[in-house]
Amino acid sequence: MNPNLPIGIFDSGVGGLTVYRALHEHLPKERFVYLGDTARVPYGTKSLATVERYAVENAQFLAARGIKLLVVACNTASALALPAIRKSLNLDVVGVIGPGARAAVAAESTQETRTGRPRSQHPPASQRRIGVIATESTVQSGAYTAAINKADPEAEVIERACPLFVPLAEEGWADQDVARTVAETYLRDLRSRIDTLVLGCTHYPILKEVIQESVGKEVKLIDSGAATAVEVKALLKEKGLARLTPGTGALERHLCDDLDHFYVTDAAERFARVAERFLGSKPARLEAVEVWGHDELKNSLPLPLGV
């Protein structure tokens, strides 16, 4: 595997840009290829079979482009489709659920909590509570509860679906009264019932401030995207896949092109507009593609970046 290949990231749409941003911050030397499945967004209200099919198509599209590692930025796809994706690819695949869950457990065991007592003087582990907010499908899958309990079998997990957070973030209303009212409605009863809250959907970091206000400032928020970036960094090092110092050959110059590439399956203009809210600027290289019926289309696609 050429360590100068880019890292592939896919999401159901624009939300995964929060994961891209975290990866970019933690791994400034790496290059990324991002796919947003905007023709079929959102995944969070769709079934296991449908999310699996969409996710595998996205994964194969990116793999055909030449990537060294795949990050599934979408929480719903990570919760429902990781086994199907791994079966379909000969690549390391990292989802956001495991890293988010592990970061929540790590935070629970080290932080001082809202009562001000250090963790050692705390109620027994069996009384610890971690909140998770996510899409309907992610909550229904129970994937976060399973992943948290794998890391800490005693932790009690409260999962809650917050469907309006996604359109609120995309509308750009993160700091408006509407966002505050919605967050209060979803979250007010979690106040004083949890020490840690996992933001289990890529859009939610955009609403971090109103979410923090609603659950109380003592609650530690975990951004699964940021937790994923930390684990990806460690994995690249472990596998010897971190990007090398640029060479001078033609291939190297191609591979060391510093612009990340963004693909969407529909409505590139809308993606660019919303992306600006998520990243602070519009993606420089953005292209609309089809990812379904991949086998027949393969020949008409642009050459894999790594070739």
Next chain:
Amino acid sequence: MNPNLPIGIFDSGVGGLTVYRALHEHLPKERFVYLGDTARVPYGTKSLATVERYAVENAQFLAARGIKLLVVACNTASALALPAIRKSLNLDVVGVIGPGARAAVAAESTQETRTGRPRSQHPPASQRRIGVIATESTVQSGAYTAAINKADPEAEVIERACPLFVPLAEEGWADQDVARTVAETYLRDLRSRIDTLVLGCTHYPILKEVIQESVGKEVKLIDSGAATAVEVKALLKEKGLARLTPGTGALERHLCDDLDHFYVTDAAERFARVAERFLGSKPARLEAVEVWGHDELKNSLPLPLGV
């Protein structure tokens, strides 16, 4: 064409049930086959090419089932894809934009307006203003403005996208403070600027009360779905396609089965749950199907209802 065949209705998801309800109320003797494309919902943020492709696939699926007329309940599909659908079918196709636009113009020319003056003493036609609220894609298409100006070239039309109304209606928060705040944010500046407001998305009738509060009670709200039902009733009469008194043969008994049939492309359970909020009860006959790759699938599909 057998007048005892059902009327086909498709929508991007559950929202078209408000159109189904209106059709059912205006045409209690008719039977309906409804398709909700829940695997690819929503359409309102997607591009022309994508909405066309999805709409044609849905239309062909229903046509293969045996219907006498197709109603495109989805405003976005009506705005973007009617020509493509008509080209692909040998059937009468009715969208919701034309009926909604004509109903708005008719209301403008007959009603007394918020100033209390009858229309005859009103400002000249060129100063009349009709508001339209709809999805992003419907607004971008300008289809409502075109249809309204076809019926009244002097009318001034103000279109506005209200993306959060759909998830609000699906979440069941129509009568909550959140809905009131969202409606105020979108609509408060339309108050005193319009006499009539078209609800240009199937979900919006669910939010009728908060919308009315936000624009003021003098503004006449037009439900495109209800307007469509009135036009469909007239069309069936004109074409001699109204359903006949049930016969007694086996075919007639089959055709006169009084249960309407609902298909979804994904997540039937979620559809049933949200449908209850829209209809008051869960659909009795609900089935998940695939509508894409229709040609290859045709043989494996259930027999058309009309055979």
